[in-house]
Amino acid sequence: MTNAASSSRLFESTALGPLALPNRLVMPPLTRNRATADGVPRSLMVTHYAQRAGAGLIITEGTTPNAVGQTYPNIPALHSDAHVAGWRAVTDAVRAEGGRMFVQLQHGGRVGHPDNSGHLPVAPSPVPLPEEIHTPTGRKPSVVPREMTADDIRETVADFAAAARRAVDAGFEGVEVHAANGHLLHQFLAKNTNRRTDEYGGPVENRVRFVLEVVRAVVDAIGADRVGVRVSPGVTVNGIEEGDTDDIYAALVPALAALGPVYLHVIFADPEQPLYRRIRAAWPRTLIANPVLGFGGPLPADGGKEAGERLLEAGADLISLGRAFMANPDLVERLRTGAPLNPLREANWMYSGDEVGYNDYPTLAGSAALV
Numbered sequence: 001m002t003n004a005a006s007s008s009r010l011f012e013s014t015a016l017g018p019l020a021l022p023n024r025l026v027m028p029p030l031t032r033n034r035a036t037a038d039g040v041p042r043s044l045m046v047t048h049y050a051q052r053a054g055a056g057l058i059i060t061e062g063t064t065p066n067a068v069g070q071t072y073p074n075i076p077a078l079h080s081d082a083h084v085a086g087w088r089a090v091t092d093a094v095r096a097e098g099g100r101m102f103v104q105l106q107h108g109g110r111v112g113h114p115d116n117s118g119h120l121p122v123a124p125s126p127v128p129l130p131e132e133i134h135t136p137t138g139r140k141p142s143v144v145p146r147e148m149t150a151d152d153i154r155e156t157v158a159d160f161a162a163a164a165r166r167a168v169d170a171g172f173e174g175v176e177v178h179a180a181n182g183h184l185l186h187q188f189l190a191k192n193t194n195r196r197t198d199e200y201g202g203p204v205e206n207r208v209r210f211v212l213e214v215v216r217a218v219v220d221a222i223g224a225d226r227v228g229v230r231v232s233p234g235v236t237v238n239g240i241e242e243g244d245t246d247d248i249y250a251a252l253v254p255a256l257a258a259l260g261p262v263y264l265h266v267i268f269a270d271p272e273q274p275l276y277r278r279i280r281a282a283w284p285r286t287l288i289a290n291p292v293l294g295f296g297g298p299l300p301a302d303g304g305k306e307a308g309e310r311l312l313e314a315g316a317d318l319i320s321l322g323r324a325f326m327a328n329p330d331l332v333e334r335l336r337t338g339a340p341l342n343p344l345r346e347a348n349w350m351y352s353g354d355e356v357g358y359n360d361y362p363t364l365a366g367s368a369a370l371v
């Protein structure tokens, strides 16, 4: 073992199923609300992702598989030909820069508003989000979602599969099914948002059913090597209270593994945490670990490099660093050479709609040119 920066395992080339990755660093999904009002990726998104093509893998921001699943304003989508064409421009540009991309398919469930999607949100049960939600005319109280019928469930599963096919048409290497952070799939998993009494509610074996149906349909549509799944065990964002976290993931992870997805992406990965260690042990293929450091406070100066190295030592395969990639288009190069990172500006994370705080973070070459 050596501690020289250049020999860090983060910069080893590796494989993700059939894909060759030049390093183990992943840009995770980061919602930035810069698509058109009807979900078409705009040219500033082409620039943004192309700037970050040095990542071993880019996973896009949450992207809506059907109209009712839209969370906030200006979220990109993947359920029309125009959406496919918009994303095609992004994947072409990233590929031209030597990169690879998965798209995150995100259905918000109760995290949505009629002012954003044109539809009353749907969810496992009529339990509203316990907070206000951003709309084009400011923050508004959340509405009570409509409980999904058996037909809604079947149609939603089919919409995920159709969006996955469109993802391949749009030039993505694959899709990440978003089962994390309090969105629709997580709402089925959690006790406080799933009050159903049919085969999708009650014991954990029933509450994991919808997630497994979505993943099975997406795998059947585009092949397991093109499918990843994101989970956030124990995370309480968007008012989620899972209730029986250990039991949920003890049931979910082996059942997901049997369906064959190429990766599992775990948020708040912590090598000291028994649940994370059990998930690692139960997952037979690539595990992407997102350490999540300093949320609500400053990121560590190394952007998460040391935490990532600890996770690799403990058996993770790839490391995702969100805000560090946001602020550093050339993050891999900076971490490899030990160069300082750009300070993160939070003012324009979301809802600003333009290049400021989005495409104006300098690269090392750019910084040098300014001197």
Ligand SMILES: Cc1cc2nc3c(=O)[nH]c(=O)nc-3n(C[C@H](O)[C@H](O)[C@H](O)COP(=O)(O)O)c2cc1C
Residues within 6 Å of the ligand: 028, 029, 030, 031, 032, 061, 062, 104, 106, 178, 180, 181, 230, 267, 290, 291, 292, 293, 294, 295, 304, 320, 321, 322, 323, 324, 349, 350
């Ligand atoms: C502005 C912003 C937008 C985000 N959007 C998404 C998203 O669309 N989908 C998702 O799964 N996670 C999303 N996340 C969570 C990130 O992927 C990541 O888990 C989080 O930033 C913690 O990682 P970090 O400490 O490396 O930043 C978002 C985070 C931020 C800060």
